[in-house]
Amino acid sequence: xxxxxxxxxxxxxxxxxxxxxxxxxxxxxxxxxxxxxxxxxxxxxxxxxxxxxxxxxxxxxxxxxxxxxxxxxxxxxxxxxxxxxxxxxxxxxxxxxxxxxxxxxxxxxxxxxxxxxxxxxxxxxxxxxxxxxxxxxxxxxxxxxxxxxxxxxxxxxxxxxxxxxxxxxxxxxxxxxxxxxxxxxxxxxxxxxxxxxxxxxxxxxxxxxxxxxxxxxxxxxxxxxxxxxxxxxxxxxxxxxxxxxxxxxxxxxxxxxxxxxxxxxxxxxxxxxxxxxxxxxxxxxxxxxxxxxxxxxxxxxxxxxxxxxxxxxxxxxxxxxxxxxxxxxxxxxxxxxxxxxxxxxxxxxxxxxxxxxxxxxxxxxxxxxxxxxxxxxxxxxxxxxxxxxxxxxxxxxxxxxxxxxxxxxxxxxxxxxxxxxxxxxxxxxxxxxxxxxxxxxxxxxxxxxxxxxxxxxxxxxxxxxxxxxxxxxxxxxxxxxxxxxxxxxxxxxxxxxxxxxxxxxxxxxxxxxxxxxxxxxxxxxxxxxxxxxxxxxxxxxxxxxxxxxxxxxxxxxxxxxxxxxxxxxxxxxxxxxxxxxxxxxxx
Numbered sequence: 268x269x270x271x272x273x274x275x276x277x278x279x280x281x282x283x284x285x286x287x288x289x290x291x292x293x294x295x296x297x298x299x300x301x302x303x304x305x306x307x308x309x310x311x312x313x314x315x316x317x318x319x320x321x322x323x324x325x326x327x328x329x330x331x332x333x334x335x336x337x338x339x340x341x342x343x344x345x346x347x348x349x350x351x352x353x354x355x356x357x358x359x360x361x362x363x364x365x366x367x368x369x370x371x372x373x374x375x376x377x378x379x380x381x382x383x384x385x386x387x388x389x390x391x392x393x394x395x396x397x398x399x400x401x402x403x404x405x406x407x408x409x410x411x412x413x414x415x416x417x418x419x420x421x422x423x424x425x426x427x428x429x430x431x432x433x434x435x436x437x438x439x440x441x442x443x444x445x446x447x448x449x450x451x452x453x454x455x456x457x458x459x460x461x462x463x464x465x466x467x468x469x470x471x472x473x474x475x476x477x478x479x480x481x482x483x484x485x486x487x488x489x490x491x492x493x494x495x496x497x498x499x500x501x502x503x504x505x506x507x508x509x510x511x512x513x514x515x516x517x518x519x520x521x522x523x524x525x526x527x528x529x530x531x532x533x534x535x536x537x538x539x540x541x542x543x544x545x546x547x548x549x550x551x552x553x554x555x556x557x558x559x560x561x562x563x564x565x566x567x568x569x570x571x572x573x574x575x576x577x578x579x580x581x582x583x584x585x586x587x588x589x590x591x592x593x594x595x596x597x598x599x600x601x602x603x604x605x606x607x608x609x610x611x612x613x614x615x616x617x618x619x620x621x622x623x624x625x626x627x628x629x630x631x632x633x634x635x636x637x638x639x640x641x642x643x644x645x646x647x648x649x650x651x652x653x654x655x656x657x658x659x660x661x662x663x664x665x666x667x668x669x670x671x672x673x674x675x676x677x678x679x680x681x682x683x684x685x686x687x688x689x690x691x692x693x694x695x696x697x698x699x700x701x702x703x704x705x706x707x708x709x710x711x712x713x714x715x716x717x718x719x720x721x722x723x724x725x726x727x728x729x730x731x732x733x734x735x736x737x738x739x740x741x742x743x744x745x746x747x748x749x750x751x752x753x754x755x756x757x758x759x760x761x762x763x764x765x766x767x768x769x770x771x772x773x774x775x776x777x778x779x780x781x782x783x784x785x786x787x788x789x790x791x792x793x794x795x796x797x798x799x800x801x802x803x804x805x806x807x808x809x810x811x812x813x814x815x816x817x818x819x820x821x822x823x824x825x826x827x828x829x830x831x832x833x834x835x836x837x838x839x840x841x842x843x844x845x846x847x848x849x850x851x852x853x854x
Contacts, residue, residue: 341554346552355544368426401635404622408434408613409647423607430590435617474509486536559647563648579642590612605661609653680745687707731760761790787835
């Protein structure tokens with residue numbers, strides 16, 4: 268009786284929430300992307316995993332998902348929220364700047380890869396219509412996995428975004444094309460395509476016109492109410508309404524979600540919307556990845572191991588080579604072309620949709636579709652590994668510049684800045700303004716590439732390695748500035764540098780006064796708490812606006828800063844953490 272009272276939907280929710288609660292922290296502990304974890308959970312709890320044993324052990328039904336179809340709407344919603352969040356990070360101006368890449372690089376990448384795969388499959392005996400459907404399906408790359416790994420602001424992210432945007436635009440025309448190629452297709456197949464295109468264009472234009480006027484007012488009302496729930500409801504209303512509008516005229520709902528994100532990105536409320544939607548996007552994307560894992564049948568893979576392995580390797584290699592060559596032809600650096608090509612080699616969640624459309628149109632047999640679905644699921648699973656391989660190969664084909672040359676441009680000792688994010692760049696700008704030579708180091712290759720392009724003296728390297736900073740000339744270095752937002756790494760570096768160089772000035776960024784006290788205990792010459800500096804700047808601004816003369820204000824700010832610094836140094840020397848936390852709260 269009690270077992271019957273629990274609905275399958277509740278059981279599925281228990282499995283999904285349990286997976287999210289276990290997978291994310293466990294894989295984060297070992298610095299492994301949760302993407303692999305969610306796919307492995309799907310493999311374990313799906314119909315090809317423990318789900319096989321439900322009929323023998325009924326209690327397993329509470330910990331497995333035997334019907335993946337129930338999760339498909341939630342998985343689709345995860346993709347919709349992902350495209351919505353991507354739109355929030357973009358703007359219409361940025362899209363216009365990417366137009367050459369979207370309709371040039373994106374079109375060439377999809378058409379060339381699709382044609383080559385279709386030709387190869389046709390040579391293996393697949394009829395040409397089925398080969399074309401398979402080729403186009405396998406040419407897609409995963410928007411859901413690639414963009415969170417690549418970002419959208421660095422060269423790799425911009426190239427990947429351009430190609431993925433074109434692929435998303437082409438989903439509907441390709442599905443219509445497969446329907447027109449079906450053996451039973453009627454003459455109105457292309458007419459349906461044209462109807463969808465002009466109706467979709469009208470809907471998109473209407474959304475853009477109405478959204479520019481309505482969305483700022485909608486979110487302004489939500490902001491005045493000061494209710495996070497109302498802000499969430501307004502965000503959900505916009506993304507679901509936009510997705511339904513494009514779906515009703517035959518376009519993909521992800522097109523509507525992307526446009527909704529772009530429209531909100533033009534308003535002043537996009538940061539708040541992005542923060543509110545982030546948890547829902549992550550959970551919904553996790554559901555999608557679990558459904559991918561459910562489609563992997565290990566017994567089928569084992570029975571066709573060599574064939575499936577050859578298919579996976581062949582498809583990934585072809586896509587990586589074509590994408591990399593196209594990027595090089597369009598002027599991309601070798602490192603960017605290499606990393607983007609390998610990352611974009613992964614198949615896509617859209618591949619599964621196009622395969623289903625080709626099967627429904629009788630262009631390919633169900634057994635053939637199942638084989639390529641397994642290939643796609645394996646490719647999605649190893650996408651995080653492709654991302655790591657791409658970064659490694661990018662550094663191999665275009666290594667970082669020689670450190671000695673970077674240090675010896677004018678023979679003067681240089682300040683070393685560890686971390687070239689927003690804080691490190693600002694420090695570098697101030698040093699440069701006052702003619703103080705510096706060199707920046709960071710372990711993020713994309714960030715270093717962007718910094719060098721913007722004119723900063725920067726090199727790639729992991730400062731946690733003991734020999735890297737020594738190669739930069741620590742013996743003659745006038746000062747080291749630590750700007751990273753990783754308190755454990757900062758403390759470790761301060762401790763090691765102070766031991767090796769007792770007289771070296773070490774200036775470190777701290778999160779708060781408690782962290783600053785820890786850095787002082789580790790040996791920092793100066794620790795600058797972000798919370799303290801923001802408070803002092805706010806105080807300075809309000810005093811000046813109230814008419815207090817600038818001179819006394821600046822003097823009082825310096826006095827208060829010295830007072831806080833002495834207090835933090837004293838607390839650090841006392842090494843009494845419970846008392847420190849109390850005094851920090853009082854501060």
